[in-house]
Amino acid sequence: MNKLQITIKFIVLFVFAAFLSVSFSSCKTEKTVIEETPPMSEQAVEKFTITETEYGKLKMVLESEAALINEDKKRAYLKLPRVKFYKDGNYVSTLVTESAEINLETYDVSGKGKCTVDTANNEHLQTTDLQYNAKKDIVYSKNNVKMTRNGETIYGKGFEADTKLEKIVIKKQKVILDKGL
Secondary structure: OOOHHHHHHHHHHHHHHHHHHHHHHHHHHHHHOOOOOOOOOOOEEEEEEEEEEOOEEEEEEEEEEEEEEEEOEEEEEEEEEEEEEOOOOEEEEEEEEEEEEEEEEOOEEEEEEEEEEOOOOOEEEEEEEEEEEEEOOEEEEEEEEEEEOOOOEEEEEEEEOOOOOOOOOEEEEEEEEEOOO
């Protein structure tokens, strides 16, 4: 046999061996592994409204531009939320903040950035990083606060109040009366 015949036989054997290898490997039973998608711990929601009632009467209406909900941490992170509070179905006040974090177990709210509370009685409160304690139904902050009502402006450092701002304690306060109103 010459070199050309040996080379041709070698190539034919190589191709035949490769063919058998592919043929036998395709006959094998292989287990197909399907990976489950792990449960998502975060969900995103845009432009939504949540209404809370108590004994059939409005208690709270929450609107927000967007929210990221982390089920593992039991937290919701809101962008530009607006919360309207009601007592016995009657409008009491509105809380607006730049962003907020809600504890989904206690429903406590931490407002971040500039926060305002406007009441049905034309009272206006401004502060930063306001907190809402759902169990006690109070709002509070340790930061600078400015409250305007009945022709007076009250400045202070820290406050605690009910959501109607009827019972309010402003710490380190300074009052400015405007007799022109």
